[in-house]
Amino acid sequence: MRSILVANPKGGAGKTTFAVNLAAGLASRGAKVALCDLDRQRSALQWLGLRSSSLPGISSVGGDGRGTGGREGSDGWMVVDSPAGLHGKNLAHAVKLAAGVLVPVQPSLFDMAATGEFLSSLMGTLGRKRRSIGIVGMRVDPRTRAAATLEAFLTQFELPVITYLRDTQMYPNAAFAGQSVFDAPEYIAAREIRQWEPVFRWMDDLD
Numbered sequence: 001m002r003s004i005l006v007a008n009p010k011g012g013a014g015k016t017t018f019a020v021n022l023a024a025g026l027a028s029r030g031a032k033v034a035l036c037d038l039d040r041q042r043s044a045l046q047w048l049g050l051r052s053s054s055l056p057g058i059s060s061v062g063g064d065g066r067g068t069g070g071r072e073g074s075d076g077w078m079v080v081d082s083p084a085g086l087h088g089k090n091l092a093h094a095v096k097l098a099a100g101v102l103v104p105v106q107p108s109l110f111d112m113a114a115t116g117e118f119l120s121s122l123m124g125t126l127g128r129k130r131r132s133i134g135i136v137g138m139r140v141d142p143r144t145r146a147a148a149t150l151e152a153f154l155t156q157f158e159l160p161v162i163t164y165l166r167d168t169q170m171y172p173n174a175a176f177a178g179q180s181v182f183d184a185p186e187y188i189a190a191r192e193i194r195q196w197e198p199v200f201r202w203m204d205d206l207d
């Protein structure tokens with residue numbers, strides 16, 4: 001299984017929201033998916049516990065790599081949700097195991113400041129593999145000044161904004177039921193699902 005690490009040391013950046021929707025999105029596309037929760041708060045696993053077995057299946061893998069649910073094998077994706085404040089050896093270890101790292105960032109002064117240092121250290125760890133880092137603008141409309149500010153901030157790192165996910169109650173509402181925007185009726189979630197397309201394309205292009 002190839003793994004995607006979802007990381008940002010800033011609390012509340014949208015890591016868990018992004019991770020569970022990514023897992024559900026991959027599952028809805030027919031991929032084998034496992035969710036690994038490195039956060040002691042276990043938010044992603046809580047979400048998985050609420051998920052109905054009638055929805056596209058996602059198994060869970062512990063931080064020690066041990067699985068439950070029996071769907072993990074050599075193919076498919078493992079989506080790794082990580083805690084706020086992840087740094088040092090633990091971060092380096094998680095990054096080393098990942099085929100790609102996705103970093104949700106909200107376009108606020110405080111979020112960008114906290115994320116900057118992290119991006120620098122991440123790029124140091126990955127060196128030539130920096131192509132495997134992608135930014136996701138979280139809770140932002142791409143046509144706004146906030147999005148432009150985020151892009152201007154990111155030019156110093158030469159990292160791509162893979163997509164923007166807009167601020168909508170659909171994310172928290174779906175989470176209450178162990179669901180994602182991919183589990184909602186298409187006529188309700190079409191706009192959200194379109195915003196996710198570049199993420200899947202980016203993953204398809206990973207080495």
Ligand SMILES: Nc1ncnc2c1ncn2[C@@H]1O[C@H](COP(=O)(O)OP(=O)(O)OP(=O)(O)O)[C@@H](O)[C@H]1O
Nearest residue numbers: 011012013014015016017084139166167168171172
């Ligand atoms: N696109 C979005 N639209 C609306 N609300 C969102 C969106 N993304 C995240 N949220 C909300 O923002 C809050 C923080 O999100 P989340 O818990 O995913 O962040 P986190 O980075 O995992 O936090 P922590 O660092 O505490 O683990 C949650 O209440 C979540 O519902």
Ligand SMILES: [Mg+2]
Nearest residue numbers: 015016039043
């Ligand atoms: Mg979280």
